[in-house]
Amino acid sequence: MHTRRTPRRNRATARATATFLAAAALLVSACSAGRSTTPVGDTAEAAPAALPRSTPSALEPYYQQKLAWHSCGVSGFECATMKAPLDYARPASGDIRLAVARKKATGKGKPLGSLLVNPGGPGGSAVAYLQQYAGIGYPSEVRAHYAIVAMDPRGVARSEPVECLDGRQMDAYTQTDVTPDDQKETNGLVAEYKKFAEGCGAHSAGLLRHVSTVEAARDMDILRAVLGDPKLNYVGASYGTFLGATYAGLFPERVDRMVLDGAMDPSLTARKLNLDQTAGFETAFQAFAKDCVRHADCPLGGKGTTPAQVGDRLKAFFRKLDTHSLPTGDPDGRKLGEALATTGVIAAMYDESSWPELRDALTAAMKKNDGAGLLALSDSYYERSGDGHYTNLMSANAAVNCLDLPPAFTTPDQVKKDLPAFEKASPVFGPGLAWASLNCAYWPVRPTGEPHRIEAKGAAPIVVVGTTRDPATPYIWAQSLARQLSSARLLTYVGDGHTAYGRGSACIDSAINTYLLHGTPPASRKRCS
Template sequence: MTRARTPLLIGLVVALLLGLVVYAAYATRAADFDAPSPLDAAAPQGLEKFYTQDLDWSECGRAHCAWVTVPIDYADPDGPTTRVRMALYPATGESKRSVFVNPGGPGGSAIDFAGTMAGSLGGDVREHADVVGVDPRGVGLSTPLTCLSDRDFDAYTASDPDPDDAQEIAAQRKGFTELGEACVDGSGDLAAHVSTVEAARDMDVVRALLGRKKLDWFGASYGTELGAVYAELFPDRVGRMVLDGAVDPTLDSVESSFGQATGFQRALQAYAEDCVARDDCPLGDDADAGVAKIADLMDQLDAKPLPGDGKRQLTEGLAFYGIAVTLYEKEAWPTLTQALRAAFNGDGKILVALSDIYFGRQDDGTYESNQGQVISAVNCLDTPEGLTEADVEAQIPRFVAASPVFGRALAWGALGCSDWPIEATSPLPEIDGKGAPPIVVVGTTRDPATPYESAKALASQLDSAVLLTRDGDGHTAYLSGNACITKAIDRYLADGTVPKDGTRC
C-alpha cells in the first residue's frame, strides 16, 4: 500500500493479459484510417490553440497514436505545456463514436488498457466505436512524472508500513516527504499539476480533437473517479459512461483506507475459506485460524524479515503488497497458496516476486512505469489532508478490528498526504454530475480494492446513475467473465440501452 489515499495498483494484471490474447484475433484497418478533424465548435476562451491543434498520427502496432499538447496549468494557458499520448483503435466498421478507456491506478496505462478493451468489447460495440486510450498527464507514455530512482523506490516499497515507535513513524513520514520532493526535483511544475481535475480537462481536449460532441467512457477502479470528475465538469458532453469498480470520491483518507481494510479482509477471508476446503492448504482446516496465521506471519516479518530473492529480504512491507496483489483476481489464489506455504517454511521468494508484480518491477531492478509513485502525487493533489499521528493512532483499534492483517498498515497509510510537500491547486470538486445522461455504475460484492459500498455510494451521488452489481470475487466486473455483466455493458455501449437500476448478476 502506498502512503496515501489510494485504490491499490495493478488491479487488472490478469485481465489485461487475457484481453491482449483476445485482441490478437482482431485486425485493424491501418490503410483505411482517416485522421479525425477537430470540432468546429468554439473552444473554451483562452484554450483555442489546444482544442484546435493539428495532430501528427502514426501507426503504433494495431493502433494509431498521436501526441496532444496541453497546458501544465489550465489557469495559465500561455505558460508551460506538457504532452499526453493517445492510442486509437479504429472501429471495425463505420466509426461513429469513440469510447475512451482508463484502467485506474492512478498511474495505470490507458494505452495498454485500450488494447485490451479493443479486443474485449462486444462486436456490436466495436462495429461503430473506436477505442481510445489516453495516458493521463504524468503517466505511462505521456510526459512522465519523474520522482525517485529505481534503487530509492526499492527502499521505499520495502520500508515498514506499520511503524511501531516514534523513530519508525518519523522515518515513514520522512520517506513520503522525500518522495514528493523527488517529484518536484525531477519534474518541476508538472508535479503540482497531475490532479484528476486536470486529467479530466485533458480528456475534453482530446474529445474535441477527435471530432466528438460527446465523450463515451469506460473507467475501471480509479478510472471511475476520473470519469465522474469529467461528468461534473462537462455534464453536457457526457455520452455513454460506465464506471466499473467504483471509487467513492467523498471519502477522506481515513475512511478510504478503512474501506480498503474492510475490502481486503473480506477478500482474504473468502480466499481462506476456499483454501481450507482443499487438500494440503497451508492455513489448516479452519478459515478464521488460517487468517490469524497470516496475521502472525506479518508480525514475524516485522520483527525479522525472511530470505527473499537472494538480493532482497521479504519484509512486512513487501509481504503486504505480495498478498494484496493476489486478491485482485480469484485466478491468483493458487499462487497465494504457494507463496504462503513457502513463507511459513521460511522462504520469502514467491511473496517478493508477487510484490514485484504489484509495482511492475522487472528482474533487472528497473520499473516498467512510474505508477507506484505517481499514485501518491495524484491522490495528494486531489485530497490534501491535515491528519496528525494522534488522529491515526486513535483509528488503529477500529482498523485492526476490521482487518488484523492489513489494518495497521492501512491506518498509517492514511497519514501520507499530510506530509506531501506540494500544494494542491485543483482538489476534487463535489460531484453529482447533474445534467449528464444515465451513467452506469458497476460494483462487485467482494471487490477488495474498491469495496462494493463505494459503488453504492457513487451511484447515490451521481444524479443520473444506475447501479449494476456483480456478485463475485476480485476487482472490477466487466473483464471477470460474468456473461450477465458483459451483456448489459455491451448493450449499453452499443445502442444506449440502460440497465435497470439495481440489476444483479
C-alpha cells in the same frame, strides 16, 4: 488511488489504492470538479458546478489542433501526441504533451465514434492498457463499432511522467516497515515518506501542481473534440471511475455512454476512503480464507479452520517476518520482510484467479523458507521489472492522490489515535493501511481538491458498476456514487475481485455491451452473479 487493470488479472495496476507504502497511504483520490465545500465529518455534501458550455477563446487552439497519427506498437495501433495547457487558469503559460493511442473500428457496421478507456491508478498507463488488452480483448462487437482510444493522463507513463526515486531508492522504500513498533521505527517510516516526497519535488517540481483529476478530465474533453466526437463515450475502471465522474460533473451535457466500473465515492475524505478500503480488503481476505481452507495445500489451516483463525495465522507469519526476513533468490539481494509479504498478499486480493498462486507462495514461504513467490506478487503490484526498474506508477499515484485530497493524517500521533478503528476494519491489514495513510502529510505541494458530491445534472444515463466483495473499491462506494449521479443506473456483480466488466460474468458483459452498442442502460438495480 492505485487501480489499474490488466487483462484477466487486476494485479499491480488494477490497484484501487492500497499499494502499501507508496500508494496505500494515498489510498484513494477524489477531487473537486469545480466548487467545493468544507467536509462535515467524513463527507462533503455540495455538488460541484459544471463548466460553461462554450469553449473559452484561450483554449480554442487546443480544441482545434490536429493530431499527427503514426503506426506504433502492435500492428493496427496508431499513436499521437496531444497538447493541453499545463495550467488551465493560465493557458498561455505553457503546454503539456499527452500521449494518445487508438485502434480503429474493425467492423463494417454503423460507426459509433470513439470509446475512451482508462484502467485506473492513478498512474496506470491507459496506452499500455489499450495495446495489451482493450484494443484486442474488448468484445469483438464493441471493437467493430468503436475506435478504442486511450490517453495517458498528465504525469503518467508517456505523458510527461512524474519522477521521484530511482530503482534502488524504490527498493528501500517498498521494504520500509509500515507497522512501526517503537519511536525509532516510526521515525524511519516518516523519513522514508519525506524522502519520497522530496524526490518528487526535486525531479518534477513544476508538474506536481498540475496533475489533478480535474485537469486530467479537462484534457479528456480536448481529446473528445480533437477526435471529432460531439459527446464522450467512456469506460473507466477503479480510479478511472472517479476520472469519468469528474468529467461528467464538468461537462454533463457532453456525456454520451459512460461506464464506471469499480466505482469510487468522491464525497469522502481521505481518511474515510482509506478506512472503507481497509474493510474492503478484509472482506476479500475473508472470502480468500474460506476458499483456502477447502484446499489440501492451504498453509493457513485445513477444513474446519475459521476465517478468523486463518487471519491470526497470517498475522503471526507477518510478525515473524518483521524480525526474520526470508531469502528470495533475488539477484539484487532483497529478502522477504513484513512489508513486501503484506503487499504480495494484498496483490492477490484483487482477483480470485490469483488465490492458487497466493496459496503456493504462502506455502513456500511458511513451510520452505522461500520468499520468492510473495516477492513476485509484490513486484507485480509495484510494477518492478527483473532488472530493478520501476514504472512511474507509484510516483504518479502519489502525485495525483496528494493533490486531489487533503491528507488523511498529518502526524504520527493522529495515526496512533486512529489505529483501533483501522484494526477493527481489518485485523490483518488495518495497522499497515493506517500508517500508510500518513504519506501525503509530507507532500511538497498543497492539495487543490476537497471531498465533494458529483451529480452531473443533465447527463445521459451513466452505468455505475459495483462488485459486492471488491477489495479496492468497496461496493458501498458504487452505491453512493449511483445515488449522487442524477442519471446513474447501478449494475451489481455479486462476487469477488476488483471490477466486473470482462472478468467472466456473461450477465455483466451483456448488460454493458448492450448499453455501449445501443444506448440502452440496464434495468435499475440489476444484479448479476
